[in-house]
Structures are given as structure tokens and as C-alpha cells.
Amino acid sequence: MKFDVIIIGSGPAGYVAAIRAGQVGLKTAIIEKGKIGGMCLNWGCIPSKALIESAKLFRKISKDAAKFGIEGIDKKSLSFNYAKAVKRADVIVTRLTSGVEFLLKKNGVEIIKGEAKITSENTVTVNNRNLEAGNIIIATGSKSVKPKNAPDVVVEVNDLFTDREIPAHVVVAGYDAVAVELAQLFSVLGKKVTLISPADTLIPLADPYLFDHLVSNFKKQKINIVYNTTLDDALQAYASNSLDINGESIKCDLLINASPRQATLPASDVQFELENGFLHSDKDCQTSVSNVYAVGDVNGKSRFAHIGSAQGLHVINKIKGVRQKLDLKKYPINMYSIPEMAQIGYTEPELKADDVDYKISEFPLSANGKAMTEGTNEGFVRILSDNKYGEVLGVQIVAPHATDMIAEASAYMQLESTIYDVANTVHAHPTISEVFMEAGFEAVDKAIHK
């Protein structure tokens, strides 16, 4: 059977590419050995966000209910049923994955369940079927590095959102969004949490300003942080539900492996050039073999679902002759911490390294009416802009819905907008987004409500 495009992997990079390929009239097949939707839908973004929402509601009820005028809640009998929260997440996951399956079929994409093997630059075998393809897109994602001979206390992220008990002392090993979100989730649920980072930061891609905010937040939430310690280090220091690190004894009933992940490479007779274990690919995501592309986690360019999707779309467009540019700096990165954090564009250290003449304009949530009504005042919008033309070079947000608010910044970045455009964009009142406009005013001249 001959296809225009064969896509291996149905995570957000693969399935989005498949739907688009179908839309533009390419004969397309998508091969999935596990579950449609991949890590993001089944074990990552979606279930974790569902649980974080449960946790936020739990916290609001236990902490703020009385303040908001809701009486009759007996704090003592208030408890969190992890298994039920997971069940709610499952319903969402099922709905989304079947939605993806529907969309694939609707757009004429053939779904093949099985493990693919690339046998040449334009042939793939799956379930003893030989498929021919004009183009192959590898979207096999990434996987966790499982420690050898790990004790039972170690749990993979994929096994976390199941019907299980979460013990009192949780240790999360890793950094970046996944580790940070899990640490905060379990802390809100009343667990004693320690976050062990393999580096001297918690969010390597983020501006240090966001990092500092996060650390002070963790301190308030009494989350213990240990830097420069890998999962292997932790396991060496592990003995009977306790970690002995730097002379400190940390209780550990559950050790979550959220360590940096490695590429899931597909079986292949064709040799691909690798880069730090990931599939090397050029600016258009083409691998070292022509007509074979790598999108999403597997190419090591980024670990975010939406960036994988964007790469998938880019490749289909390229196949159809539409020339575009993939600019990773124009994609937002989100963190579902409490409150949320989001960032796009350049960070301060990057601008300094490039010798850019920039300025910072920040406006806090503390003076924002809508934020107050929601019972929060923590957060800010921070704009980094170029001094010469006023171009918006980077935006960082901490706010209850920072991950939604960053979309505005994405549009500014995509359109190469200036701080004047930000200031001239009218924001409805009362909204937390008004803070964005105020930061724009601040950048041009002076904020109104400061």
C-alpha cells in the first residue's frame, strides 16, 4: 500500500500532522503502538491538569470558603479522594482521545495499531504489512529513563494517575514543568514534598525572575528543594523510606521519576544521525535522511506538546510547498504551578548575552480588581522590550490563568508587535488581562494604576 505520508506516533505532534495531512488531501497513515493521543493526552498534560484543578478546588474550599462567605464546611471531615479525582481525569482523557480518533478518521487518515519499523527511507513495516510512503514523519516522543533495580518506592509518571494511595512523604526527582507541577500538586493535597533537581535550577528555560518567584512560592508552601542531585544520586542515598542527602534525612514513601526524558527511537534499518540521543533534524525538522522528518519530543528541540504540534503542521505545510519559518522563540512555554506561570520569547540572560538594548516593564496583580475578586493578588506581567523600536522581545506572566493570558503575548510576538501596540490594545474591565495593558503603558510611559 502506498501513502503520501506515514506518521509514526499519535501524540500531539503526530496526530495534528496527520489531521492536517488529511485536510490537504495527502493519503495518510498513522501508526500507534500504544494509545492514541500519546503521552500528552493519556498520561501527561491532560490528566495532570485535571488533578491540579481538583487540588486547587480542594485548597480553595479548605482555605477560602469561609472568607468567600460559604459556611457549613467542616474542615475536619474535608478530605481528598485521589482515586475519584483520577476517575474524573480518566473521563476527560477518554473523551479527548476518542475525539482525536474521530478527527483522524473524519479526515481520511488510516489508523494502524502496532509497532512500526522503518525499513528504508520510504518503506515502513507494521504488523507484517509493508507500507510505502512519499514521506515519513517520526513522532515517537520521549520516554522516562527507568533506573535499574529500583526499589518499589520509585514510581514512573505514567503510573501515577491511577487508582492508588498517595503516602504522606513524597519526593519528586526531576525539574521543569512536570516535576514542579507534581511537587506542588501533592503539597496542596497535604503531603510533605521534596523536589530533587538534577541542576541548580527548577525551570531551565525560564527567566531567572520566574525561577526566583517560584522558589519563594515553594518556600511559602513548605516544599523542600534539593539541587544538583539526580535520581541515581537519590537512589544511592535511599534506605528504608528515607533519603540521606547532604547530611539531611528526608522521608520518602514515594519517589516519583520525573527526570529528564530520552527520545523514543523507532525501530529502523536506516541509520539516522543522532544529537545527544535525540534524532538530529534541521530547521524544517528534516532528519539526516531526506523525506524523513522528526517532530515533537523525539527531535530534542523542545518538550512541549504545542511545539510538537506546530512542528507537525510545519512539516505538512513544507511537504505541500508552503514555506514558513519555525521560530521556537515565538512559542509560549507554560507551567501549571499555583499560580500558573508562562513565558514567551527571550529571557533577560539571553538578551544580555546578545547585547540587546532592552527595558523591563512590569505590572503586578496586586492592584487588579478582578484578581482581588478571585481572592488572589500574587503575580505580574513582565514585558521585555527593545529600546530602539519598542519590539516586544519577551513576556513573563505569573497569574491564576497565566497559561491562557500568554496567548496574547504569542500574538504580539507572531506579529512582531511593539509596546505601543500592547498599550493601544484595549482590554476589557474588569479582567486580569488589564495588567497586560498596564505593563504596556508602563513600557511606553507610565502605567495608569500605579
Place this chain on the structure above:
Amino acid sequence: MKYIFNFPDIGEGLEEGTIVEWLVKKGQKVESGDLLVTMETDKVVAEIPSPKTGIISSLFGKEGETIHVGDALVEIEIEGVAGKEAVKEVEKGSDLEAVKEEGAGVVGTLEIAGNSAVLSGSTEGIGTIEVTKETAKKKVLATPVARAMAKDMGVDINHVKGTGPAGRVTKDDVLQHAESTTQTVSTASSDTPNVENKLVEVEPLSQIRKTIAKNMIRSKHNAAHMSLFDDVEISELDRVRKQYKVKYAGEGVKLTYLAFIVKAVTHALKKHKALNSEMDTENDKMLYKKYYNIGLAVDTEKGLIVPVIRNADRLSIREIAMEIQTISDKAREGKLNMDDFKDGTFTITSYGSIGGKYAVPVINYPQAAILGIGGISKQPVVKNDQLDIGLVLPLSLTVDHRIVDGGEVSRFMNTVMSYLANPVSLIME
């Protein structure tokens, strides 16, 4: 379903083409076979038909942009599910637009660009005047930073090729434009010491300039140019002209020397058929033309164009004068159309009104000859062995020596001169 239609290979070895005009708009409904776009390539100007029936959801590239074979041209929504109401609305609007554009006739004038037998083949000066005006009116799509940067750097953003979505000019485009302009300047004047960027003004070649260049070279390559110069004393013609000039002026007709010259030339061409001919080397034939369409080289701001006075032999001098007037008015207003340039058989270039006596004009290939008219001046002449003040008109004739032999050239020149010297003979034949 969305269908992306790529720029197809419409000619052998074709690699790229320039979008001359979009014939459809976003949101417009097209039937399979409807024309989508006029593309100009180095060989032809072609109208590309739609391969599908549906609604145009995207146009890739804007007018004037060059795209490669295989690049996306349009995106067509086949059986648009995106709401029939919306589609209807758009249709209504686009119908009106279409009617408007028909009137402009831009396509007609550009159709045979670069593929014409006449020098004026591209006549873009005429067609494009409207196109340029329209682009200038429209605000170029550009990002705010690109605008600020272009303004700051003194770059005309209208001249920057946009690579962003829908041809939007981005920051990088402005930087690259500025860089490439600087580079061109420095290479162009590399032999000038201490070159400042401002010493050379860089401008892209206009279509008309390209066509002129191509046709000039084609003529010089293919024809064997030979020239003859002579003077003719035209006091008598001047007297006749003055006599009628005022009368005609009252009737709104400007009687010029050129009208007489055109008449003289057509009479002479009838007597010397080789000068009104064309050599068909492919079929080993000579084509002697029994019609006399006299091209007049006109100097315009955009460049040289050569509109034609058709069947000049059947027109009176008065009619020729009127025709010349109409042509030059149209040329000035950019209103000449393709028909005004077609099928010239002989060309007259009248540079004398600007300055210069003799020139070696380049034949408007594949015609056989071109006559240059120099500036008329009072000069000492010998009449009846007496020195007298004469009114002298210098003539420069270039012929294709493959077609016309030397003797015939002189004979033709003599005939023209005798008509001009004795204007009465012009109406006697």
C-alpha cells in the same frame, strides 16, 4: 476538505514565475477550469486555471512576487463546510470587484510581454501605470517592528519583499533588504575608492526596461545594421506647413513636420518594397508587406514605446497629423492598448525635436529599416549657384543589410528626400 494547489510546471524547464495578477479573491467560489492567476515567466504570460471546484481559502504570494514551481499557489476549500451563509456574502462582494477589474484591462496589455515582435511588446508603461498606482494606494502588509525599522533605516517598505504569512514584511525582510541593497552598491562601484552607499542608486529593472533591453539586443544580434545619412532642404515644405498650420490649429489639429514625413515614407515604401519587408529565415522566405503601418518611437518617462499609425498610406496628411496627436496624447496618459502597438512595418524615430542631428537608430526587429529624424536648422545652402539660407532636415536611415542592398538604400532615401523637398508631389500620387 482543503486542497492546496501548487504552481504547476507550465513550460519546459520552467523554474519560477512572477504573479502578475490574481484573478480570484479569498472567499471566492471557483469552478474547475476558472482562471486563478496570471503568471509571467521568462517565456510566457499564462493564466492558470483551477483544478478543483470550491472556495478559495488562501492565496499564497502577492502580485509582483516570484514563486517557484511546486510552491503552494492557492488553497481551495472543497465543499466548504465552513458555513454557506458566509460564502454567499463573500460571493456577492467579489462579483462587484470582478466587474470593476475587467474595465482596467491590465491583463490585456501585459499578455504578450516579452514575446512580441515589436519593441513596444511589453508596453508595460501603459498597463503598469495602473498597477503601480493601485499598489501604492494599498497599505503594504508589514509588522509594526518592520515598519518602525524601515522608517528608521530609510528603507521604502513598499520595495521590500515580504516572506511572512500572506507576504507580510517582517523585521528580517527589512534587514535583508537593507543588506542586499548595500551589497549591490558596493560591488557595483568597487572600482571607485571610498564608496559611499549613496553614490549608486539601486532600482529594480522595470518590465518595460527589461523588454527594451531584450529587443535591442535581439535586433543587434539578428540584423546586419547599416546606416546612411543625408540632408534635405525643406523650405517649400515649411511654407506649405505654415500655410495650413494656422487653419488646422483652428480645427484642433496640430500640423507637424512629422505628418509630412510619415506620408513621404509611405509613398517611398510603396516604391521600394524591400524596406517594408521582413525576412523569414526559418522558412527561407521574404515577406513583402502590402500594408503600411508606421511605428513612431515615443519617449516616455517609463521608457521607449513605439505605437503604430495603421495603414498610413490610406490617410491624408491631415489625418496622419490627427493620428499622431491622438497617439501622443494616449501615450502621455498611459491609455494606449495592445492594438496600438501591433504589426508595425517601418519605424520613424524623431529625436530631433529634443536634440541631435544624426544617429544610428536600432532597427525595430524584425522590420527592415528605421528612419531617424534630426533637428531642423537654418543652414547655408547653394541654390542656383548662389549661397542661400536653407532649412535643412538631417535624416539617418538604418537598414537591415541582409534584406536591403546599398543601392536600394540610397534610392529609398532619395525618394523620401524628393517628396520632402517637393511637398506638392505628396498629394499628386
